[in-house]
Amino acid sequence: MRFMMIVKATTDSEAGQPPSQELIDAxxxxxxxxxxxxxxxxxxxxMPSSGGIRISYPEPGGKPKIMDGPFTEAKEMIAGYTLIEVKSREEAVEWAMRMPDPHGFGQGEIELRQVYEMEDLVDNPETLAKDAALREQLEAQRKA
Structure with missing residues (x-):
């Protein structure tokens, strides 16, 4: 099971303030x-959303719309992520609880979300085989 720990942004992270050396060490x-x-x-x-780009699809079948950052509402932004593969939801929660306050100063917030596996979405053997082949190619590229 894969889980993503999504570190929520703060006003400091959106302002581009680097973390303290203590937080980096932790x-x-x-x-x-x-x-x-x-x-x-x-x-x-x-990096802060000021350098980000949002691409939205306002109409079905229509052209995508591009919007440059910064984006409003820092609490809806993310400042980072950690992707883990564990045996259970409980293990994922245990790891998330061990993460240091990602911003220090008591402002940190982590959202923990399970990642879909292809088997969760489809049961078509051909689609599953294509997905497995792509993952093998990615792994081979990483090792090369």
Whole structure:
């Protein structure tokens, strides 16, 4: 089971304020623990939405609409994510509870969401085989 820990943005992260060295050290230690446990798939921070782009689809079959950031409502933004693969929802919650306050100062908020697996969406053997082949190609590219 894959889960994404979505780190919510704050006014500081949206202003581009870098985290403190203490927070960077704490997050590195946390990520090292995830790696040692063999559950970390990816973890990254995101730049402020002022440099972001939103693409929306306002009409079915219509052209996509592009909007440059910054975007309003920092609480709806994300500042980073950690993607893990674990055996259960409970294990995902345990890892999420161990994450240091991602912004310090008591402003951190993490949203934990399970990632769909292709098997959750379809039962078509051909589609599942294509998905498995793509994942194998990705893994081979990472190793190359």
């Amino acid at each position: 997050m590195q230690k946390y990520n090292e623990e995830l790696v040692k446990a063999g559950v970390l798939l990816a973890a990254d921070g995101l």
